[in-house]
Structures are given as structure tokens and as C-alpha cells.
Amino acid sequence: MGVKIIGLGASVPLKLVTNEELSRVLDTSDEWITTRTGIKRRHHSSSSETTSYLSYKAGVAALRSVTHSDDSDVDTLIVATSTPDRRCPATAPKVAAMLRLGKIRALDINAVCTGFIYALELADALIRSGKSKKLMLIGADVFTTILNKQDRTTYPLFGDAAGAMILTNSDDDNILSTYTGSDGEYENLITIPDGGTESALRPDGVNADVFFRMEGKEVFLKAIAHMKESVSEALNLSGLSKENVDYIVPHQANKRIIDTISQLFELNKDQALMSLEEYGNTSAASIPITLVRHVKVGTIKPGNKIVVTAFGGGITWGAAVLRWPDEKINANVI
Numbered sequence: 001m002g003v004k005i006i007g008l009g010a011s012v013p014l015k016l017v018t019n020e021e022l023s024r025v026l027d028t029s030d031e032w033i034t035t036r037t038g039i040k041r042r043h044h045s046s047s048s049e050t051t052s053y054l055s056y057k058a059g060v061a062a063l064r065s066v067t068h069s070d071d072s073d074v075d076t077l078i079v080a081t082s083t084p085d086r087r088c089p090a091t092a093p094k095v096a097a098m099l100r101l102g103k104i105r106a107l108d109i110n111a112v113c114t115g116f117i118y119a120l121e122l123a124d125a126l127i128r129s130g131k132s133k134k135l136m137l138i139g140a141d142v143f144t145t146i147l148n149k150q151d152r153t154t155y156p157l158f159g160d161a162a163g164a165m166i167l168t169n170s171d172d173d174n175i176l177s178t179y180t181g182s183d184g185e186y187e188n189l190i191t192i193p194d195g196g197t198e199s200a201l202r203p204d205g206v207n208a209d210v211f212f213r214m215e216g217k218e219v220f221l222k223a224i225a226h227m228k229e230s231v232s233e234a235l236n237l238s239g240l241s242k243e244n245v246d247y248i249v250p251h252q253a254n255k256r257i258i259d260t261i262s263q264l265f266e267l268n269k270d271q272a273l274m275s276l277e278e279y280g281n282t283s284a285a286s287i288p289i290t291l292v293r294h295v296k297v298g299t300i301k302p303g304n305k306i307v308v309t310a311f312g313g314g315i316t317w318g319a320a321v322l323r324w325p326d327e328k329i330n331a332n333v334i
């Protein structure tokens with residue numbers, strides 16, 4: 001039994017914020033952000049554009065994109081997010097209700113920026129085991145709600161977005177391998193220190209540090225090392241070699257990281273697909289929104305072998321090898 005990709009879509013908030021606009025309110029510049037990261041613009045949510053709302057819209061876009069499918073209904077929804085609508089309950093049941101998917105299995109997972117790869121691996125296992133016949137996975141984050149607007153080392157890097165993919169069981173196989181890993185020894189590299197049980201259980205119970213923090217330089221090096229390892233492992237598991245790869249879609253955090261990864265696998269620059277200049281780092285939405293962009297403009301073609309890879313808080317990492325489906329997918333960002 002194989003796992004087939006039949007739908008893909010994404011969503012961003014209406015408000016676009018350029019580097020120039022950020023430079024007016026922060027001690028930064030278009031020149032610094034562009035040369036150090038490659039990011040030019042990102043979208044910021046308004047108060048109504050929550051994680052569930054962006055997830056819902058991405059889900060609608062994915063459902064509309066399907067051109068070939070049997071009649072079975074979506075029976076599982078996985079939302080990968082580290083910025084849920086509420087700490088309790090999970091966001092996925094709400095999104096399932098908004099999408100009118102019925103009383104289905106619905107769960108969140110949190111692997112921060114690696115969330116989509118973790119969700120893909122879980123989705124793949126649920127379908128191959130026969131537990132699910134048709135599944136929607138969504139990567140969605142509204143990082144503007146956890147960033148300190150005065151912190152120039154994080155605020156310019158992130159954008160808000162959601163991306164959704166629909167998978168079914170099939171004789172075709174579009175997921176050739178998945179690989180994931182983690183190392184909790186490094187939880188402090190990417191973190192929101194307070195606001196969870198650790199701070200609530202302290203005698204003073206103070207939530208002093210509720211903003212997102214990242215040790216940029218160390219994360220930069222670990223991201224390269226672990227995405228390199230992940231791509232190698234996923235290729236080995238798929239039985240393919242780097243010469244068989246048409247495109248790589250790395251997590252969209254920094255163009256310099258993406259360039260290094262493609263050099264390490266001797267891929268040319270056109271083979272590393274990007275969307276970060278337009279959307280910034282959208283955390284769990286980063287991989288699906290990049291896929292949408294390149295399916296829409298026709299870069300990604302049927303039969304292409306694509307390696308997706310990510311790195312994020314936890315720390316976590318992972319990769320998957322995809323064979324792009326033969327049937328058309330009308331992918332869109334709405």
C-alpha cells in the first residue's frame with residue numbers, strides 16, 4: 001500500500017510587512033535583513049487571523065486543489081503548530097469543525113519548525129497501517145504572537161502562515177521515505193522559557209519570560225548539521241542517491257543555510273526551492289507554502305523527486321523524500 005499526495009494549499013494573513021517598514025520601527029535595515037537572511041517581506045496576522053483561522057483557510061485551499069480522488073472523506077486531521085489558539089485544548093478539533101470534516105480523529109503535534117515533517121511521518125504511518133484512508137495535515141504558526149516586537153534578532157525573521165496537504169492510501173507511492181530526530185539537551189536554543197508547567201509550578205509562579213528566544217549562531221550551525229544528516233538518512237531509506245534528486249525544499253529560515261545545504265549535496269542553486277524572500281520563516285508552514293509556490297508556477301512537475309527537510313526547536317530535525325504525483329494539483333496560497 002502506498003501514500004498518495006492529492007491536495008495542497010496555503011494561506012497567509014492579509015497584511016504584508018516589508019523590510020523597509022520594519023526598519024522604521026526597529027534598529028535594523030533592509031540591507032542587513034536581506035544579506036544576512038534573504039528575507040524581503042513577511043505577512044503579519046491581525047487579531048482575527050489566528051492559527052485555527054489560517055489553518056482553516058489553508059485546508060479550504062487544499063480541498064479545492066484536489067482534481068483526482070475517490071469519494072472517501074478525510075478521517076484524520078493533524079495540525080503541526082507551536083502557536084496553538086489555546087494551551088488547552090488542541091487546535092486541530094476546532095479546525096476539523098470549521099472545515100466541517102465531521103467527528104474525526106484530530107490532533108496537534110509540536111515540533112516547532114520541524115512540525116510539518118513530523119506530521120508527514122505520522123500521517124504516512126497512519127495511512128500505511130490502514131488506520132486512515134484520507135488524511136489532512138496542516139503546518140500552521142502565528143509567530144508574531146510570541147515574538148518581542150522590540151527584539152531585532154528575532155522579530156524580522158518570522159512571518160505568519162499555514163500550509164495544508166491531503167494524502168490518501170493508493171497503489172501509487174509519493175512518500176518514498178521519512179526520517180526524524182531530536183535532542184532535548186538543547187531545548188534552550190529555541191524556546192519560550194515561561195508560560196508552561198515549569199514556571200507555573202515555581203513557588204513564585206511568575207511568568208517572566210514569555211517571548212520566543214533563539215540562539216541564532218548556534219542554531220545556524222546545528223540546522224546545517226542536522227538537515228545534512230536528515231537528507232542523507234532519508235535518501236538512504238528511499239534507496240535514492242543525491243544524483244536522483246530534482247529539488248530540495250529546506251526549511252525557510254535563512255538563505256545562507258539553504259545555500260550551504262545545497263552545496264553539501266552538490267545541487268545547483270536552482271534545485272533549492274525557496275519562498276523565504278516573500279514569507280520569511282513561517283515555522284511549521286514553511287515547507288508546504290514553499291511547495292505550493294513551486295507547484296503553482298510549474299517548477300515542480302509530475303514524477304520529480306523532492307527532498308523536504310527541516311530543523312527546529314526541541315531541538316528537532318527531519319527529512320522526507322517525495323515523488324511528486326502524476327495527477328494535477330491546483331495548489332494556491334489564499
Ligand code: COA
Nearest residue numbers: 028029032036113152153216217219220223253254311312
Ligand atoms: N538588524 C541589524 N543588525 C542585527 C539584526 C538586525 N535585524 N539582528 C542582529 N543584528 C546584529 C547583532 O546585534 C550583531 O551585532 P554585533 O556584532 O554588534 O553584536 C550582528 O548583527 C551579527 O549578529 P549575529 O547574530 O552574529 O548574526 P548572524 O549572521 O548569525 O545572523 C541570524 C543572525 C538569526 C539571521 C542567523 O544566525 C540565523 O539565521 N540563525 C538560524 C536561524 C534558524 O535556522 N532557525 C531555524 C529554527 S526556527
